[in-house]
Every structure is written in structure tokens, then in C-alpha cells.
Amino acid sequence: MLSSTRNATNVQMSVLLKKQHARVGYMFYNKNNCRSVSTTSAKAAPSAPKEGTVGTTGGGVSSFTTTPKIINHSQSSNKPNVVVLGSGWGAISFLKNIDESKYNVTVVSPRNYFLFTPLLPSTPVGTVDEKSIIEPVVNFALKKKKGNVSYYEATATSINPDRNTVTIQSVSNVSQTKGDKPNLGIQQNDTCELKYDYLVSAVGAEPNTFGIPGVEKYGMFLKEIEHSLKIRKQFIANVEKANMLPKGDPERKRLLTIVVVGGGPTGVETAGELQDYVDQDLKRFMPSIAEEVQIHLVEALPVILNMFEKKLTSYAQSVLEQTSIKLELKTAVSKVEEKYLIAKTKKDDGSFTETTIPYGTLIWATGNKARKIVTDLFPKIPEQNNARRGLEVQENLLVNGSKNIFAVGDNAVAGFAPTAQVAHQEAEYLCKVFSKMSNNPSVYDELANAKDAKAIQTVFAKNGIKPFKYVHYGALAYLGAEKAIANITYGKRSFYTGGGSLTFYIWRVLYLSMILSARSRFKVIADWFKLALFKRDCFKEL
Numbered sequence: 384m385l386s387s388t389r390n391a392t393n394v395q396m397s398v399l400l401k402k403q404h405a406r407v408g409y410m411f412y413n414k415n416n417c418r419s420v421s422t423t424s425a426k427a428a429p430s431a432p433k434e435g436t437v438g439t440t441g442g443g444v445s446s447f448t449t450t451p452k453i454i455n456h457s458q459s460s461n462k463p464n465v466v467v468l469g470s471g472w473g474a475i476s477f478l479k480n481i482d483e484s485k486y487n488v489t490v491v492s493p494r495n496y497f498l499f500t501p502l503l504p505s506t507p508v509g510t511v512d513e514k515s516i517i518e519p520v521v522n523f524a525l526k527k528k529k530g531n532v533s534y535y536e537a538t539a540t541s542i543n544p545d546r547n548t549v550t551i552q553s554v555s556n557v558s559q560t561k562g563d564k565p566n567l568g569i570q571q572n573d574t575c576e577l578k579y580d581y582l583v584s585a586v587g588a589e590p591n592t593f594g595i596p597g598v599e600k601y602g603m604f605l606k607e608i609e610h611s612l613k614i615r616k617q618f619i620a621n622v623e624k625a626n627m628l629p630k631g632d633p634e635r636k637r638l639l640t641i642v643v644v645g646g647g648p649t650g651v652e653t654a655g656e657l658q659d660y661v662d663q664d665l666k667r668f669m670p671s672i673a674e675e676v677q678i679h680l681v682e683a684l685p686v687i688l689n690m691f692e693k694k695l696t697s698y699a700q701s702v703l704e705q706t707s708i709k710l711e712l713k714t715a716v717s718k719v720e721e722k723y724l725i726a727k728t729k730k731d732d733g734s735f736t737e738t739t740i741p742y743g744t745l746i747w748a749t750g751n752k753a754r755k756i757v758t759d760l761f762p763k764i765p766e767q768n769n770a771r772r773g774l775e776v777q778e779n780l781l782v783n784g785s786k787n788i789f790a791v792g793d794n795a796v797a798g799f800a801p802t803a804q805v806a807h808q809e810a811e812y813l814c815k816v817f818s819k820m821s822n823n824p825s826v827y828d829e830l831a832n833a834k835d836a837k838a839i840q841t842v843f844a845k846n847g848i849k850p851f852k853y854v855h856y857g858a859l860a861y862l863g864a865e866k867a868i869a870n871i872t873y874g875k876r877s878f879y880t881g882g883g884s885l886t887f888y889i890w891r892v893l894y895l896s897m898i899l900s901a902r903s904r905f906k907v908i909a910d911w912f913k914l915a916l917f918k919r920d921c922f923k924e925l
């Protein structure tokens with residue numbers, strides 16, 4: 384936990400255990416020796432053990448009860464407690480903009496850094512270094528000097544709207560180094576509950592495999608930094624292995640085949656970057672290997688990048704084909720085995736042909752689905768019972784059926800595409816909502832007493848809180864070979880639509896402007912200079 388009001392290098396615990404809200408948990412070992420946990424209110428429990436203690440109950444094979452700790456930051460001040468889940472686009476944009484003098488802010492995320500996802504496809508082949516596109520949460524927290532901002536490196540495992548808490552599970556061991564207040568005191572994998580007055584859920588989404596067999600086991604995603612490292616390691620290992628085999632050996636061909644599944648922007652940009660590495664680097668020192676590398680881009684729809692207008696998608700397709708990426712359109716992967724996958728292509732007469740594609744590296748980029756913590760919340764709020772893709776929110780980003788849980792970014796269903804620019808704008812907007820509420824604290828009570836969604840809207844409207852309005856600034860995608868496509872807009876007005884080398888430089892400038900920190904921006908510029916002078920750093924283990 385980091386507290387920006389004190390010396391951040393002195394990791395301190397400024398938490399209080401809220402004894403009157405103690406809950407009782409039951410933990411047993413079932414017959415298969417698997418541990419299961421359930422929690423109930425202390426009031427309902429026949430005899431609540433002392434908070435934080437572990438006792439035993441009769442009946443089960445080695446069963447015992449424990450009381451999870453409840454952490455309540457607002458006990459030490461009268462400011463509302465805002466707990467933010469995540470450290471991605473939504474959460475960090477919220478952290479940057481929230482007025483910490485008006486709220487106690489606690490950020491919970493298993494990832495202690497922000498990741499600038501738009502340049503993630505550039506990292507597996509070393510066009511940009513992984514470290515250049517991440518920024519520690521502490522660097523954002525340190526700038527919040529007017530109040531308490533805390534960060535826990537933990538995974539939120541459950542949102543408990545019935546008692547306004549989030550159950551969190553520590554990723555690492557923590558211990559108190561200074562101060563006389565009780566510390567969080569949870570060991571690795573232990574859980575405790577964080578009390579919130581307002582919760583901002585920004586946990587994003589996770590890769591969707593659509594349940595296709597073999598994908599989880601053999602495919603690689605590109606959503607987090609560790610995915611980038613894994614792709615590089617496997618691809619370079621395959622190149623080295625193939626180099627040991629004679630030309631014409633089918634195993635050599637397999638090892639040098641990369642299949643990227645999903646012709647959305649993640650798949651296209653990743654395929655383009657890999658082809659750049661082959662054409663601009665591998666060709667210099669392993670020319671015979673380079674000419675045998677074959678990248679397939681498999682897309683179920685008849686077009687790639689279907690969020691762009693037809694003129695741009697046709698241009699994108701022609702660029703990819705010129706750079707020797709093989710486009711497999713109207714082709715859906717249905718099964719993945721260790722060394723090959725099966726895909727079905729829809730023919731013009733409506734029938735299907737089945738193809739087997741041997742691969743050495745498989746990158747799976749078919750979009751996202753809701754995370755477990757989000758789907759687990761659906762049954763707890765009646766208005767979310769029919770939700771599927773994420774938390775359905777009102778026009779003020781308040782989760783339908785809740786008066787104090789807001790959702791931003793990919794875990795919110797607000798009628799917009801799951802993009803960084805949406806998450807960023809939603810978080811900025813939400814900070815304005817919080818600012819208006821703090822200027823007129825009676826809103827807190829009015830909101831709490833509102834009977835239904837309509838009454839909530841009336842409270843917001845009465846207090847000058849307008850609905851969220853998204854402004855679309857357009858879309859950009861890198862294609863490889865120093866070419867990009869872009870459609871730059873301001874809302875419904877279009878300013879630039881084009882593709883090619885000039886657009887590639889526009890793409891670079893706009894992505895630099897989107898980076899959230901000066902340090903990261905500097906490092907990315909340095910990487911691009913280094914690329915021009917020395918080509919890519921693409922080492923297997925690094």
C-alpha cells in the first residue's frame with residue numbers, strides 16, 4: 384500500500400479494522416481435501432469468534448472458522464471512501480483526475496503498473512520495449528498530494544453490494560515497516576474485505592476463447608506484458624529450432640508458421656509487427672529462414688478491421704497481402720491441437736471446407752469477455768441478472784440496480800466500443816460527477832435514499848450532473864511496413880481519412896499524445912530512434 388501523503392518509499396499501513404462490522408467466515412476441507420470458504424454476517428452467526436482469529440467447529444473433517452478483516456479507510460476521516468478496482472485505462476484515468484482532498488482513494492489491482500495497450504503489439508518483436516509502455520501506479524499516486532491515496536497489490540475476488548465491501552486477495556506478502564496503526568496483515572493469498580462508500584469497477588475484460596477446445600492450452604493472447612514476453616520466447620525458440628533442420632523438412636515449415644486468429648486491430652497490428660521483424664531484421668542475419676516464415680491472419684468475417692470504412696479495410700488488406708501475410712477470410716478456427724489447428728471456411732455457395740493448418744506459434748486475438756468478478760456480481764443485483772458482456776450502467780455510469788457502484792471501461796456496458804479512449808473519457812467524466820457530489824454533500828444522502836433508477840436520474844439532474852457524453856476521436860491501426868490507416872474525427876465530424884506512410888507518422892504522433900506519462904513518452908521516442916539506428920532488440924529470454 385502506498386500513501387501519497389507520506390514518504391512513499393516507506394510503505395506504510397494506515398488502515399483500521401472495523402470491529403463492529405466483523406464478519407464470520409467458515410472454511411472447511413471437503414472430502415476431496417479442497418478448501419471452500421463461505422461468509423456470513425457476524426450478527427447472524429451464533430457465536431462470532433474474535434476478529435482475525437481462527438477457531439474450530441465440530442462436524443467436518445478438519446473444519447474451522449475465521450473472521451476476515453474489514454478495512455475501513457474512512458474511519459480516520461469524514462471523507463467518503465472510494466475504492467477503485469484496476470490499474471488500467473479506466474482506473475488510472477480516474478486516479479489522475481479525482482480530487483483526493485475530497486475522497487479517500489484506494490486502488491486495488493494485482494498489476495502494480497499501468498499498461499499503455501495501444502503499443503503492446505509493438506513489443507513482442509522489440510520495436511518498443513515492454514518497460515517503455517508501463518508506468519508504476521506509485522508514479523500516479525505520488526502526484527496526489529492533497530489527500531490519502533492507497534494502493535494494494537491484490538486481486539479483488541468478490542464485490543459484496545449487500546455490505547458495501549470488496550473481498551481482496553493479496554498477491555504478495557506485506558508487512559508493516561513504520562507506524563503504530565494496525566497493518567493490513569494479510570499474507571500471500573489471504574483475503575480481507577475493503578469497505579467502500581463508492582466503488583469504481585474498472586477491472587477490464589479478459590480474452591475470449593469462445594470455449595474453442597485447445598485455445599487456452601496452446602494459444603497465446605496479447606493483452607498483458609507477460610503475453611508479449613511469451614510470444615517472443617516461443618517465436619525466437621522456433622526460429623532457432625527451424626534453423627537446425629534442413630530446408631524442405633515439414634517440421635521446419637511448421638515451426639516457421641505463425642497463425643494469428645482474429646482480424647480485429649489486435650490481430651492485424653500484431654501480424655504487421657511480426658512481419659516487420661521478419662522483413663527488416665531476420666532477413667539480414669537469417670535470410671533463408673526469413674523467406675520461409677509464413678504468417679496467416681485468420682478472420683471469421685469477410686473483412687478485417689470491420690470498425691473502419693470499406694475504403695480503409697480494402698487498403699489494409701492489400702498492404703498485408705503485399706507484405707506476404709496470408710489472409711484467411713470467412714474462416715473460423717474451431718479446434719486447436721498442440722501442433723495444428725482446424726479451421727472452417729465458408730464458401731460463396733454457403734457450404735464449408737475444413738482446413739488443417741500446422742503452426743509453430745499461435746496468437747489468439749478474438750476479442751474479450753467479462754471477468755469472473757463481474758459475472759459473479761450479476762446474480763447479486765437483480766437489475767444485472769440478464770447482463771452478459773459486462774455491468775450494465777445508467778447514463779451516469781452508475782451500475783443499474785446500485786446506488787454506489789460505478790463502472791467504467793471494458794467491464795461496463797454503456798453502448799460504446801471497448802476501447803481505451805472510451806475508458807479514459809468515462810473515468811474523466813466520473814471524476815466530474817464525484818467533484819459535483821463533493822461540492823454539494825447532500826447528494827450523497829439523496830442518492831442513498833433514491834428509490835429507483837428514475838429517482839437516481841432526478842437526483843443527478845437536480846444537482847446539475849449531466850449524463851456521460853462520449854466524443855469519438857476516431858480510430859487508427861498500424862498495418863506493418865510503416866503504413867497505417869486512420870479515421871480522425873471529432874464526434875460526427877471527420878477530419879482525416881487515409882492510409883499509407885504519412886498516416887503511419889500521424890499514427891505515431893497521436894499515440895505519443897495518448898501516453899499518460901512523460902517518462903513513458905520519452906522512452907517510446909527513444910525506442911523509435913534506437914529502432915532507426917540499430918533495428919530491434921528481440922532476445923528470447925528478455
Ligand SMILES: Cc1cc2nc3c(=O)[nH]c(=O)nc-3n(C[C@H](O)[C@H](O)[C@H](O)COP(=O)(O)OP(=O)(O)OC[C@H]3O[C@@H](n4cnc5c(N)ncnc54)[C@H](O)[C@@H]3O)c2cc1C
Pocket residue numbers: 468469470471472473474491492493494500501502503504537538539540585586587588605606649754756791792793794801802803804805806
Ligand atoms: C493489444 C491491444 C491494443 C489496443 N489498442 C488500443 C488502441 O490503440 N486504442 C484504443 O482506444 N483501445 C485499444 N485497446 C483497447 C484498450 O486497451 C481497452 O479498451 C482498455 O484497456 C480498457 O480499459 P479498462 O480500464 O477497462 O481495462 P484495462 O486497461 O484492461 O485494465 C484492467 C485493470 O484491472 C486489473 N484487474 C483485473 N482483474 C482484477 C481484479 N479481479 N481485481 C482488481 N483488478 C483487476 C488489471 O490488472 C488491469 O490493471 C487495445 C487493447 C489491446 C489488448
Ligand SMILES: NC(=O)c1ccc[n+]([C@@H]2O[C@H](COP(=O)([O-])OP(=O)(O)OC[C@H]3O[C@@H](n4cnc5c(N)ncnc54)[C@H](O)[C@@H]3O)[C@@H](O)[C@H]2O)c1
Pocket residue numbers: 501593595644645646647648649650652681682683684688689690714715716717748749750751800801802858859860861
Ligand atoms: N488500434 C486500435 O484502435 C485498437 C487496437 C487493439 C484493440 N482495440 C480495441 O480493443 C477491442 C478488442 O480488439 P481485438 O482486436 O482484440 O478484438 P475484436 O473483437 O475487435 O476482433 C476480434 C476478431 O476476431 C474474429 N473472430 C472471433 N472468433 C474467431 C474464430 N474462431 N476464428 C477466426 N476469427 C474469429 C472476430 O470476427 C473479430 O473480427 C476492440 O474494441 C478494439 O477496437 C483497438
